[in-house]
Amino acid sequence: MTINYKFPEGFWWGSATSATQIEGAAEEGAKGKNIWDYWYEVEPNRFFEDVGPKETSDFYHRYQEDIQLMKEIGHNTYRMSISWSRLIPGGRGEVNPEAVAFYNKVIDELLAKDIEPFVNLFHFDMPLELQEEGGWESRAVVDAFVDYAKEAFRLFGDRVKKWFTFNEPIVPVEGGYLYDFHYPNVVDAKRATQVAYHTAIASAKAVEAFREFEIKEGKIGIVLNLTPSYPRSNNPADLRASRIADLFFNRSFLDPAVLGEYPQELINILEEHGQLPVTEKGDKELLKQNTVDLLGVNYYQPRRVKAKEHLPNPYSPFMPEWFFDHYEMPGRKMNVYRGWEIYEKGIYDIMMNLKENYGNIESFVSENGMGVQDEHRFLKDGEIQDDYRIEFISEHLKWLHKAIEEGCNAKGYHMWTFMDNWSWSNAYKNRYGFVSVDVKTKERTLKKSAHWFKQVSNQNGF
Numbered sequence: 214m215t216i217n218y219k220f221p222e223g224f225w226w227g228s229a230t231s232a233t234q235i236e237g238a239a240e241e242g243a244k245g246k247n248i249w250d251y252w253y254e255v256e257p258n259r260f261f262e263d264v265g266p267k268e269t270s271d272f273y274h275r276y277q278e279d280i281q282l283m284k285e286i287g288h289n290t291y292r293m294s295i296s297w298s299r300l301i302p303g304g305r306g307e308v309n310p311e312a313v314a315f316y317n318k319v320i321d322e323l324l325a326k327d328i329e330p331f332v333n334l335f336h337f338d339m340p341l342e343l344q345e346e347g348g349w350e351s352r353a354v355v356d357a358f359v360d361y362a363k364e365a366f367r368l369f370g371d372r373v374k375k376w377f378t379f380n381e382p383i384v385p386v387e388g389g390y391l392y393d394f395h396y397p398n399v400v401d402a403k404r405a406t407q408v409a410y411h412t413a414i415a416s417a418k419a420v421e422a423f424r425e426f427e428i429k430e431g432k433i434g435i436v437l438n439l440t441p442s443y444p445r446s447n448n449p450a451d452l453r454a455s456r457i458a459d460l461f462f463n464r465s466f467l468d469p470a471v472l473g474e475y476p477q478e479l480i481n482i483l484e485e486h487g488q489l490p491v492t493e494k495g496d497k498e499l500l501k502q503n504t505v506d507l508l509g510v511n512y513y514q515p516r517r518v519k520a521k522e523h524l525p526n527p528y529s530p531f532m533p534e535w536f537f538d539h540y541e542m543p544g545r546k547m548n549v550y551r552g553w554e555i556y557e558k559g560i561y562d563i564m565m566n567l568k569e570n571y572g573n574i575e576s577f578v579s580e581n582g583m584g585v586q587d588e589h590r591f592l593k594d595g596e597i598q599d600d601y602r603i604e605f606i607s608e609h610l611k612w613l614h615k616a617i618e619e620g621c622n623a624k625g626y627h628m629w630t631f632m633d634n635w636s637w638s639n640a641y642k643n644r645y646g647f648v649s650v651d652v653k654t655k656e657r658t659l660k661k662s663a664h665w666f667k668q669v670s671n672q673n674g675f
Contacts, residue, residue: 218614219674225290225625226670227283227328228647229580231336231380232296233266234634238273242311245302246341248348249637252396264640264652270632271655276319278657279648283631284326286647286663287670291323292331292436292509292579292627294380297340297361304340305357308364320372331509331627332369333377333436334362334419337385337395337637344397349385349408352493355415362419363426370428378416380436380579381511382466383409391532394638402531403488410490413469417503424503434507435470436579439463439563440516445540450520454537457482458518461533471508471571473501486531508567509579511629512560512609514553517542548605550585551643557608564616564623573622581609582629584636584643588660597649597660606662607675628666632657 233249253265272279283291297304299312323330335358343354366376388395390405399405416435423433440462444455460479468476474497483489518537525535546555560578567576583605591598610626617623632648635641641652647663650656669675 214672216672216674218611220614221617221624222673223624224673225329225577225627226666226673227288227290227292227625227627228629228631229292229627230272230630230632230634231294231333231338232299233269233336233338234630234636235270235272235632236296236299237267237269237271239267239269241273242299242315243302243309244296244312245298245304245309247296247298247338248341248344248396249338250298251341251344260638261640261642264635266635268655269635270650273315275655275657277322279632280319280322280326280328282648282657282659282663283323283328285667286659287667288328288631289670290329290331290375290625290627291631292333292377293319294333294336294338295365296338297335297358298338301361301364302340304343304354305360308368313368316369320369324372329375330373331375331377332365332373333380334358334365335378335382336380337388339385348389348397349411349415350404352411355411355418358415359418359422363422366423366426366428370426370431374428374430374432375507376423376431376433377507377509378419378433378435378505379412380509381438382412382416382435383438383462386412387462400530402533406483406488407490409465410492413466414496414499416470416505417500420503420505421499432506432575434505434509435466436509436511437463437466437470438511438513438580439467440512440514441559441562441566442516442518443542445517445519445542448520451518454518454520457536458516458533461536462516467571469500470505471574473504475500482536486535488531506575508571508574508576509627510560510563510567510576511580512563512578513581515556515559517545517554548583548585551583555583555605555608557612559612560609561612561616564613564621565619568616568619568621573620575622575624577623577625577627578609578613579627580629581606581626582645584645586643588644588649595658597658599660599662602660602662603665606666610669610675 442455442458444451517540519540632646633644633650649658
């Protein structure tokens with residue numbers, strides 16, 4: 214079999230998950246409540262088919278079986294997250310020994326199977342008590358996060374070498390403070406800006422704390438969902454619209470994390486509209502001195518924008534959409550199940566941008582995937598024939614390969630996700646896994662894509 218796309222030696226093949234989405238056992242092991250546990254209690258109707266985070270895919274009890282499956286389907290790396298409210302119930306104070314025992318077992322099991330754990334500290338799951346103090350609006354919560362990060366480094370840093378401060382930090386900003394799709398369901402750009410700013414500060418402070426531990430071969434990064442903003446045309450008005458969309462949704466975290474400073478144009482826009490966050494003395498130096506070593510890139514779909522058709526209503530609250538309109542490109546390729554455009558070249562454009570404008574930072578695709586509803590429609594002889602997923606991954610990998618050939622510093626590819634998981638308010642509506650999970654029995658079954666991925670990993674290409 215000819216290998217047309219060969220990847221560099223030691224390439225990271227694997228998948229990504231998050232604690233709240235797979236662990237289950239939400240009321241076991243002395244775990245505290247996070248905002249998802251609480252929101253589901255008060256508004257179960259906001260969740261698809263009223264399915265909450267209590268059980269999810271039950272990784273908490275089945276991690277051995279799952280890690281064995283990871284090994285079987287060619288994983289050499291795997292990104293997981295620690296649940297802050299499990300490790301330190303309430304978000305502050307004593308470490309929970311049951312959580313330490315659980316994460317130790319998971320890490321040791323991964324290492325025993327030659328799978329390197331990549332550990333992320335925060336994936337949308339603020340401890341409830343800290344949210345009640347204001348969550349990321351509060352500088353005191355930033356300090357609590359740094360204490361939590363230090364405990365994680367202390368407990369697991371002897372075995373875990375790759376750490377990440379946040380996954381997709383823009384999402385809690387968009388979901389929780391702009392567009393009402395995550396708790397606390399606030400619509401207020403000024404508060405959103407503060408949340409974003411404090412998250413960037415929390416990340417830099419965690420990086421600073423990490424360096425004090427001097428973990429041998431240790432690296433710390435952040436995982437950002439980079440969504441290229443493509444203009445409708447090369448008309449200056451369309452170009453400006455795409456540049457501003459990029460400032461709000463990509464560069465607001467990418468620049469401080471990798472370059473250690475905010476884009477001046479973003480600062481100017483926020484200042485002009487009275488939306489600047491409250492900052493503290495020393496913050497500027499903190500950001501500058503604590504940039505990340507490694508960047509995880511989550512990519513699902515492009516953002517296409519055009520110049521505004523109408524001026525914003527002066528009585529409406531400030532929003533990023535004051536500066537651009539969304540644009541549907543004619544003839545675009547779609548994942549009809551999710552309503553998302555499929556544009557594989559986006560991954561290449563992101564990597565080239567990192568090479569040209571961000572010092573060619575060491576990076577990897579930390580999430581890329583395809584959610585499909587009612588996958589049992591594609592069941593044949595007991596196996597889901599997810600050829601659409603194989604095509605999706607391979608087309609993205611071709612563009613990633615091209616970027617690497619052109620000198621981009623990309624080290625791996627992780628799919629979202631290992632097994633069908635509970636997806637925030639969508640619960641189990643769209644399935645993303647290599648492994649199918651029966652929601653009732655929790656039985657795991659490999660999909661066709663799992664066998665394909667094993668082959669790709671074994672050959673380090675396809």
